[in-house]
Every structure is written in structure tokens, then in C-alpha cells.
Amino acid sequence: MRKWGYAALGTALVAAALGTPADAAVSGGQPECRRAFDHAVWEDMDSYNKRDADRYRAIIHRDMVTVGRKGNLYIGYDANVDPVLEQFKVPYEFSMPWTVTHTVVEDCKMGFAILDAHYLEPSHGIDRHYTISLTLVREHGRWQVVKDTVTEVVP
Numbered sequence: 001m002r003k004w005g006y007a008a009l010g011t012a013l014v015a016a017a018l019g020t021p022a023d024a025a026v027s028g029g030q031p032e033c034r035r036a037f038d039h040a041v042w043e044d045m046d047s048y049n050k051r052d053a054d055r056y057r058a059i060i061h062r063d064m065v066t067v068g069r070k071g072n073l074y075i076g077y078d079a080n081v082d083p084v085l086e087q088f089k090v091p092y093e094f095s096m097p098w099t100v101t102h103t104v105v106e107d108c109k110m111g112f113a114i115l116d117a118h119y120l121e122p123s124h125g126i127d128r129h130y131t132i133s134l135t136l137v138r139e140h141g142r143w144q145v146v147k148d149t150v151t152e153v154v155p
Contacts, residue, residue, distance in 0.1 A: 033108035033138075040136055040143030041100065041113045049095050051088040057081055061137060061144035069130065069150045080148075094121045098132070110137045129153040 040059060047055035060081055066074040074080045087094075098117035105111035115132040135147035 030108050034103075034105050037105045037111045037113075037136060037138075037143055038100075038103070040145075041103075041115075041134060044134065044145050045096065045098050045115070045117075048084065049097075053085050053088060056084060056088075059143075059145055061139075061146040064144075064146055064148070066148040067150070069128075069152045092121060092123045094119070096120070108138055110135065111143075112136070129155070 043055060044059045046052075047059060060077060062077045064074075064077060064080045066080050068074065074083070096117050096119050098115045100113050101116050102114040103111065112133060112135045115130075115134065117130045117132050119128040119130060120126065129152070131151045131153055133147075133149040133151075134145055136143045137146045138144075
């Protein structure tokens with residue numbers, strides 16, 4: 001009985017040093033995987049905000065699906081990338097400041113992040129509040145956005 005107790009204590013100490021079971025479930029047991037996922041979410045949003053077409057193209061999965069704020073559906077790479085690249089050409093300022101509110105990463109293969117965001121066009125007085133759900137998959141060692149759902153938050 002005493003050996004079992006020491007073994008359990010040792011296991012608990014190792015688990016505490018490596019992270020809690022909840023952390024393991026969230027990160028897939030791989031902190032570097034979670035950091036790469038978090039960076040990919042940042043890359044998607046940052047490339048959009050900076051109108052960086054090359055970076056934006058690179059983060060989008062070939063089979064991406066978007067459910068837009070009005071329920072409009074975009075399926076496939078071109079259907080998702082082309083409208084965004086057109087938006088990059090508008091002559092006025094726009095941005096989408098955001099905060100991640102929830103993240104789940106599973107087995108370093110897929111994950112999703114919930115974001116609280118505001119789409120802003122200062123010159124037009126536009127401030128739309130959104131909840132964005134991004135689903136990413138990891139293929140060939142890199143994360144890409146495969147699904148994006150934009151929901152308008154009603155005041």
C-alpha cells in the first residue's frame with residue numbers, strides 16, 4: 001500500500017510539473033503544438049488586418065468553408081480567398097481588432113478558437129461586433145484555417 005501511495009504521489013508531481021490534465025486536453029499534450037496553433041490564429045487575423053495577400057492565402061486551407069454573418073456560405077479556397085483579396089483593395093481604412101476567448105486543440109491535428117472581434121470602418125462610422133469561430137487543421141506540419149463562422153453580436 002505504501003509503495004502505491006509513493007507511486008501515485010510521484011505521478012501527481014510529474015503531472016504537476018508537466019501541466020494539469022486540463023492543459024494536456026487543451027494542448028493535445030504538446031505545448032509547442034498549442035503555441036503553433038495560437039500563432040496560426042494570430043497569422044490569420046494579422047494578415048487580414050494588414051491586407052497581406054500572400055500571408056492570407058498561405059493560412060487558408062484548400063477546402064475552407066465560411067458561414068458569413070448573414071448566413072451566406074462560401075465553399076472552397078477560391079470562394080473564400082477571392083472576396084477577401086478584393087476587400088484588401090478598398091481605398092478606406094478598415095480593421096478587425098480581436099481577442100481569443102476560448103481555444104481547444106486536439107491531438108495536434110485540429111483545433112478551434114472563439115474570438116470576440118469588432119469590424120471597424122472609421123470613415124463610415126461602422127463598428128460591427130462579431131463572435132468568430134475559427135477551425136484549423138494541421139497537415140504537413142502546418143496549421144490552416146478550414147472553417148470560419150462569423151456571427152453578429154446583437155446589442
